[in-house]
Amino acid sequence: MFLSQTAEYAIRAMSAIATLPPGELVRASDLVESTGIPPSYLSKILRRLVLAELLVSQKGKNGGFALSRPAGRIRFIEILYAVNAFPAEGRCAFGWGLCDSVKPCPLHGPWRRLKDRVQDWADNTTLAEVAEAAKFDQRVQLPTGKASGG
Amino acid sequence: MFLSQTAEYAIRAMSAIATLPPGELVRASDLVESTGIPPSYLSKILRRLVLAELLVSQKGKNGGFALSRPAGRIRFIEILYAVNAFPAEGRCAFGWGLCDSVKPCPLHGPWRRLKDRVQDWADNTTLAEVAEAAKFDQRVQLPTGKASGG
DNA sequence: TTTTCAATCGACCCCCCTATCTATTGAACC
DNA sequence: GGTTCAATAGATAGGGGGGTCGATTGAAAA
Numbered sequence: 001m002f003l004s005q006t007a008e009y010a011i012r013a014m015s016a017i018a019t020l021p022p023g024e025l026v027r028a029s030d031l032v033e034s035t036g037i038p039p040s041y042l043s044k045i046l047r048r049l050v051l052a053e054l055l056v057s058q059k060g061k062n063g064g065f066a067l068s069r070p071a072g073r074i075r076f077i078e079i080l081y082a083v084n085a086f087p088a089e090g091r092c093a094f095g096w097g098l099c100d101s102v103k104p105c106p107l108h109g110p111w112r113r114l115k116d117r118v119q120d121w122a123d124n125t126t127l128a129e130v131a132e133a134a135k136f137d138q139r140v141q142l143p144t145g146k147a148s149g150g
Numbered sequence: 151m152f153l154s155q156t157a158e159y160a161i162r163a164m165s166a167i168a169t170l171p172p173g174e175l176v177r178a179s180d181l182v183e184s185t186g187i188p189p190s191y192l193s194k195i196l197r198r199l200v201l202a203e204l205l206v207s208q209k210g211k212n213g214g215f216a217l218s219r220p221a222g223r224i225r226f227i228e229i230l231y232a233v234n235a236f237p238a239e240g241r242c243a244f245g246w247g248l249c250d251s252v253k254p255c256p257l258h259g260p261w262r263r264l265k266d267r268v269q270d271w272a273d274n275t276t277l278a279e280v281a282e283a284a285k286f287d288q289r290v291q292l293p294t295g296k297a298s299g300g
Numbered sequence: 301t302t303t304t305c306a307a308t309c310g311a312c313c314c315c316c317c318t319a320t321c322t323a324t325t326g327a328a329c330c
Numbered sequence: 331g332g333t334t335c336a337a338t339a340g341a342t343a344g345g346g347g348g349g350t351c352g353a354t355t356g357a358a359a360a
Contacts, residue, residue: 002152002237002268005318015257027336040320047338060327061335076260087152106284107165110226110275117267118152125260133256155348177306190350197308210357211305301360308355318344325338330331 002118007085009037009045014054014079018071018127019134025064045083052082072128080122087115152268157235159187159195164204164229168221168277169284175214195233202232222278230272237265 080086
């Protein structure tokens with residue numbers, strides 16, 4: 001696997017929220033059903049997403065979570081950073097001996113290409129695409145409470 | 151991080167071996183120095199690489215490890231498979247509800263693109279590139295014992 | 301055949317990510 | 331104000347990848 005379990009969870013949770021009408025609050029317990037993420041762990045992940053200002057939260061009755069901005073303006077890279085799932089700049093992950101731009105290690109090139117590809121993907125993928133796919137594809141279970149009502 | 155620690159170690163170890171003259175055996179203890187991988191754990195990883203037939207090993211005095219074939223014919227994807235670091239076919243890693251080609255989950259598209267990119271990278275990167283970089287860049291410590299003895 | 305060296309093998313430990321549980325805070329509704 | 335609901339916070343338990351150890355096998359050299 002490329003991404004950690006937590007990173008996958010974060011993407012899944014954000015995606016589930018993105019399929020809702022903008023601004024609508026969704027409870028963590030509803031997200032549990034639609035995402036299959038362990039309840040208590042989901043809370044922690046949501047917290048991190050709130051701290052990263054990707055989500056806003058509302059306590060108390062009728063509270064819940066919502067995107068902090070339109071889905072099209074939330075890129076996957078931001079989600080990955082929020083859960084610390086993207087390598088910091090300047091570090092060659094293959095870390096073979098000393099390695100900087102002056103004295104690159106023999107694995108610097110391959111690593112660089114991999115990182116660039118993943119980053120490009122994460123930079124250019126937004127939650128809007130997910131929301132679109134879900135809309136287009138209403139076979140998916142949506143956590144809107146009474147989805148079939150209409 | 152995209153790749154597990156073990157996957158990184160495997161790539162590093164293979165790369166270190168690839169910088170040696172073809173056919174030359176290198177001891178695990180030498181690889182420890184050049185790669186910085188914990189000794190006892192390196193043995194385990196080398197074992198897996200032997201089982202995957204990416205390396206050949208020789209027991210006893212003057213024994214060691216060597217590539218099973220030319221560096222240019224060992225792709226990174228094979229290394230990743232050897233240490234079980236690449237997702238099996240057919241599984242949507244984001245695993246959001248049911249997901250197959252007929253009923254793709256909303257994250258199927260993004261996931262597919264990511265996987266394709268990583269796979270393309272791993273398919274088209276071989277140890278030859280690493281060996282070239284190391285040759286071109288002799289500032290790197292090579293585990294050849296007496297590298298300076300020319 | 302003995303010694304030496306180095307890979308192999310099995311068993312085990314440990315840490316951190318993952319996951320859970322139990323309060324507590326705080327907002328809405330009555 | 332009191333009740334209810336839901337996010338927040340901290341403390342704590344699993345589990346698996348990462349890491350270690352000791353004994354064994356087997357090949358080369360003496």
